[in-house]
Amino acid sequence: MNKPTTPIGNQIDADLRDSAPSVRIAPRELRTLADLLTAIPVAAPNLPLAMLRSTAGHISSFLNVPIEQLAIEALVDLAPAFRNYLRERRFKRNSVRSYANFLSILLRTARELGWESPQLEIPDIWKPVLAVMQKHRGTGTRGQYYGCAKIVRWAIRQGKTPSDFSDDDLRVWGEAFLKEGRSYEYMVSVKSNFRRALREN
CATH class of the missing domain: 1.10.150 (DNA polymerase; domain 1)
Structure with missing residues (x-):
């Protein structure tokens, strides 16, 4: 009898990895967080869109940038500062962990759909x-x-x-x-x- 496998990492994250999207979007169509949220219902319908939209809203408030103007690139390396932002606003520990997890899912999904991080321009x-x-x-x-x-x-x-x-x-x-x-x-x-x-x- 086959033994059940134990998923690595967060159970929600593991479940979402199992339903990873196979549809790729042209990179030029994925530039902003709004572009990504628009693509997900078609390209990755199994993802929890409501929670991803909620996470995107908190990211937008944190960075003070509208979702329509918020580049996907801004999500790279954002998790530590985003967690601190949520803690400062008295979010419970589990909520902080969940929102940080959904931030990672947003970024990973963008890459799975064809988005590539542009070369960092040095000011x-x-x-x-x-x-x-x-x-x-x-x-x-x-x-x-x-x-x-x-x-x-x-x-x-x-x-x-x-x-x-x-x-x-x-x-x-x-x-x-x-x-x-x-x-x-x-x-x-x-x-x-x-x-x-x-x-x-």
Whole structure:
């Protein structure tokens, strides 16, 4: 007799993975969160549209951008800050977890339907910081800023500039970094080196 398999991760997420959509949408048709929500009923009818719309509404309020103008790209790396936003508004722990899960489903579904994350454009204001990180490559201090570019990319996606990137932002990034399975010591080292790069800029 076959033994039942145990799904990995959240049961809701596992069930939704089993019903993953097979229809792909032309990437040019998927640019905003509104585009995605319009495509889901046709391309992925088994997904819980009401909860995804509710999640999209909270994301829109958090970023202060209408759903019709909210680029799907904005969802990348958003989960840690989005969870903090919900906690600050007194959402219960299970609700925070559920909304974060639905955010992941939105992003994953967009990719399954053919959306591809565009190459990240580096604003001019961040280029001197990256230059500090890159100038040590191949020198005796090689590796000093290894990993720091990850923080820069995360900051850009959050709409942050070097001048308004705060210790709280760095803490949020660190929490997300640890959840990727990285060590605490490595995270502390990267954060310290990132602060040094900002000072040298």
